[in-house]
Every structure is written in structure tokens, then in C-alpha cells.
Amino acid sequence: MWMAELSERSDVPVPTIKYYLREGLLPSGQSVGATRATYDDSHVRRLHLIRALVTVGGMGLDRVRDVLTALEDTSADLHQVLAVAHEQLSPVPQAEPSDVAQAQVAALMRDRGWRVQPEGRHARAVAAALDTLTDAGLPLDEDILNTCAEAAGLLAASEVSGVPSEDREGAATWVITGTVLVEPVLLSLRRLAHEHHSSRRFT
Amino acid sequence: MWMAELSERSDVPVPTIKYYLREGLLPSGQSVGATRATYDDSHVRRLHLIRALVTVGGMGLDRVRDVLTALEDTSADLHQVLAVAHEQLSPVPQAEPSDVAQAQVAALMRDRGWRVQPEGRHARAVAAALDTLTDAGLPLDEDILNTCAEAAGLLAASEVSGVPSEDREGAATWVITGTVLVEPVLLSLRRLAHEHHSSRRFT
Numbered sequence: 001m002w003m004a005e006l007s008e009r010s011d012v013p014v015p016t017i018k019y020y021l022r023e024g025l026l027p028s029g030q031s032v033g034a035t036r037a038t039y040d041d042s043h044v045r046r047l048h049l050i051r052a053l054v055t056v057g058g059m060g061l062d063r064v065r066d067v068l069t070a071l072e073d074t075s076a077d078l079h080q081v082l083a084v085a086h087e088q089l090s091p092v093p094q095a096e097p098s099d100v101a102q103a104q105v106a107a108l109m110r111d112r113g114w115r116v117q118p119e120g121r122h123a124r125a126v127a128a129a130l131d132t133l134t135d136a137g138l139p140l141d142e143d144i145l146n147t148c149a150e151a152a153g154l155l156a157a158s159e160v161s162g163v164p165s166e167d168r169e170g171a172a173t174w175v176i177t178g179t180v181l182v183e184p185v186l187l188s189l190r191r192l193a194h195e196h197h198s199s200r201r202f203t
Numbered sequence: 204m205w206m207a208e209l210s211e212r213s214d215v216p217v218p219t220i221k222y223y224l225r226e227g228l229l230p231s232g233q234s235v236g237a238t239r240a241t242y243d244d245s246h247v248r249r250l251h252l253i254r255a256l257v258t259v260g261g262m263g264l265d266r267v268r269d270v271l272t273a274l275e276d277t278s279a280d281l282h283q284v285l286a287v288a289h290e291q292l293s294p295v296p297q298a299e300p301s302d303v304a305q306a307q308v309a310a311l312m313r314d315r316g317w318r319v320q321p322e323g324r325h326a327r328a329v330a331a332a333l334d335t336l337t338d339a340g341l342p343l344d345e346d347i348l349n350t351c352a353e354a355a356g357l358l359a360a361s362e363v364s365g366v367p368s369e370d371r372e373g374a375a376t377w378v379i380t381g382t383v384l385v386e387p388v389l390l391s392l393r394r395l396a397h398e399h400h401s402s403r404r405f406t
Contacts, residue, residue, distance in 0.1 A: 151354035156396030193359030
């Protein structure tokens with residue numbers, strides 16, 4: 001397809017596509033003569049991924065490049081690709097979490113048998129969130145923390161089993177949009193569930 | 204206690220306390236002579252609640268007043284007080300959710316037997332979040348939505364059972380800080396759980 005059709009199918013304006021080509025984020029098309037080139041479905045998929053990274057993931061082009069580099073590294077397995085994508089989505093926690101909170105998270109991971117990096121940014125983000133509660137004079141009850149992990153694990157298992165594994169770009173797009181866009185569903189369902197349980201308990 | 208001690212115990216500056224008194228958000232103290240007054244523990248609790256509403260809940264003073272009015276309405280049961288607090292915490296979704304998404308949420312609530320207002324802002328927020336996914340070309344899989352509701356229900360049940368029911372202001376403070384501050388714990392645990400399940404599935 002020509003550039004115009006690529007723009008239409010990907011919903012990305014032509015000047016933006018040209019910019020991505022210049023920056024090397026989108027591979028060149030097949031040259032036809034001196035000034036024209038044709039593109040194929042792989043370009044449409046790549047543009048969907050870039051747009052998901054930028055608009056849904058809120059990433060700058062440097063972080064987009066890191067994800068694409070991981071994607072193109074054929075020695076990386078899909079887990080590594082997704083880990084890079086995921087990492088670029090999560091801001092590094094500003095404050096160093098307390099030792100107490102980090103130990104609490106490490107114990108939680110051990111108890112549940114979760115295979116995660118204990119010093120990774122997700123584990124640190126959980127610890128930092130626990131510190132915020134403690135600092136507010138409302139340390140999170142152990143039972144609620146366990147239930148939180150149980151609930152998160154239940155959802156993540158279901159989500160990861162739905163990741164399309166045959167297509168690396170499709171998988172990365174799915175993980176990024178899913179990770180970000182499912183958050184509001186989960187949070188508003190939690191508030192709805194609060195409404196239900198509060199009604200059951202207090203009326 | 205005098206104003207100075209009230210300020211120290213509540214961690215709210217004296218000028219702010221005077222402002223809340225003038226605005227009627229904090230009941231007057233017990234007058235001692237013409238210009239002085241003493242305060243008690245109920246004032247400390249009220250200040251904690253106001254601060255939680257403002258700093259954690261991000262509410263303006265008008266919304267704070269609605270919560271306090273519900274609190275002072277002795278004909279309202281605790282569920283009604285919490286519902287008002289909760290409602291003031293959740294922004295009204297900007298876009299009208301689609302009929303399809305609203306029907307999907309209504310069916311989900313029916314299946315789970317949740318006692319909630321089908322036209323309430325939480326139900327509408329869930330529907331709006333589902334629309335966002337659909338608009339992004341990634342309609343949420345029915346199984347994942349069900350698991351999401353399952354996970355949210357599990358957590359909410361545990362949280363609501365921990366609400367201190369003997370003290371209305373304490374309960375409202377707990378619900379507001381808990382609702383907002385537990386969100387980052389849940390979201391980062393979900394990402395940590397993604398890390399685990401992705402590692403199990405793809406490596």
C-alpha cells in the first residue's frame with residue numbers, strides 16, 4: 001500500500017509517519033522508483049504499537065525506542081519484550097521505599113511463590129504505596145494486603161492467559177493498552193463493590 | 204485543650220483551624236471568657252476527617268461540606284454517610300456511557316447479586332471505562348471483566364469488614380483514605396502479578 005493508505009489504515013497522519021520513518025521507529029517501505037515506497041501490514045501493526053505507547057502509555061519517543069529495540073532483539077523471549085514494555089509504563093518510584101515495606105513485599109512474594117524481581121520497579125512501587133499508607137497513619141492491614149495480592153493475581157492470570165503469543169508486536173500492543181486501560185475498570189468496579197458491601201453491612 | 208494544642212495534635216495550622224471554624228466546617232469550642240475556647244477529641248477527629256477529604260480526596264470545601272452534612276444528619280445510617288463520602292471522591296464521568304456498556308454492567312451486577320444503584324456514578328464509571336477499551340479497538344473480554352469484578356469484590360469485602368463502625372467520623376475517614384490510598388497498592392500489585400504470570404507463561 002502507499003503512504004496515504006497506510007495513514008488511513010493506521011489512523012496516523014502522514015507527517016507523523018514520515019517523522020517516525022526519519023527517527024527509525026518505523027522500518028522503511030519497499031522502494032518503488034526514486035521517491036516512492038510501498039508499505040505492508042507489518043507497518044500498520046508497528047504504527048498501532050507506537051500510538052499505543054505514546055497515547056495510552058504516555059511514553060516519550062526515547063522510551064518508545066527502548067520498547068522497539070527489545071522487540072527487534074530476536075534473542076529476547078516474549079517475556080523479556082513484555083517486561084521492557086511494562087517497565088517503561090511504570091514510573092520509577094520517587095522515594096526510596098522503607099526497609100520495613102520492602103521486607104513486607106518480599107515476604108508476600110515468597111508466600112505466594114511469585115517469580116518476580118525483588119528489587120524491580122513493580123516490587124518497589126508496592127512498597128512505596130505501603131509507606132504512603134503508613135505515613136498517613138493508616139498502615140495497611142495484613143489481611144487486606146493479602147486479599148489485594150490475591151485479587152491482583154486472579155486478574156493478572158486471566159489477563160496474561162489472553163495475550164496473543166504468536167505475534168510479538170500484537171502481544172506488546174495488547175499488554176500496553178490492556179495494562180493501562182483496564183486500570184479504570186478495576187478501580188471503578190472496586191468502588192462499585194464497596195457500595196454493595198457497605199450496603200450489606202450497614203443497612 | 205486550647206487552640207494551640209488542637210493544632211499540634213491535628214497537625215493543622217492555627218489559621219487553617221480558624222478558617223474552618225468561620226466556615227462552619229468545625230464546630231465551635233466551649234467558650235471560656237470572651238475570647239478563648241477549649242476543644243476536645245471530637246475536634247481532633249473532625250480535623251483529621253477534613254484533612255483526609257482535602258488532601259487525600261482532593262475535594263474542595265463545597266464537597267467537604269456535603270460529606271459533613273451527611274455525617275451530621277443523624278437520620279442517615281452509616282451506609283448513607285459513606286455513600287456520600289464515596290460519591291464526592293469519584294468524579295462524574297464526562298461522557299455519557301454507551302447503552303451497550305451500561306447494559307453489560309447492569310447484567311454483571313445482576314449476575315453477582317450486587318446491591319448497587321444501576322444509574323449511580325460508580326456503575327456509570329465502569330461503563331465509561333469499558334467504552335474507552337472498545338473505542339481503542341480492544342473490547343474487554345467477558346472472562347477478564349468477570350475476573351475483574353471477582354477481584355474487586357474480594358478486596359472490597361475485606362476492606363468493608365475492616366471499617367470501624369462504632370465511630371461515624373472514624374469510619375468516614377477510614378473509607379476515604381483507604382479508598383484512595385489503597386488504589387496504588389492494588390495497581391502496582393497487579394503489575395507485579397503480570398510480571399509473575401508473564402514469566403510463567405513465556406519463559
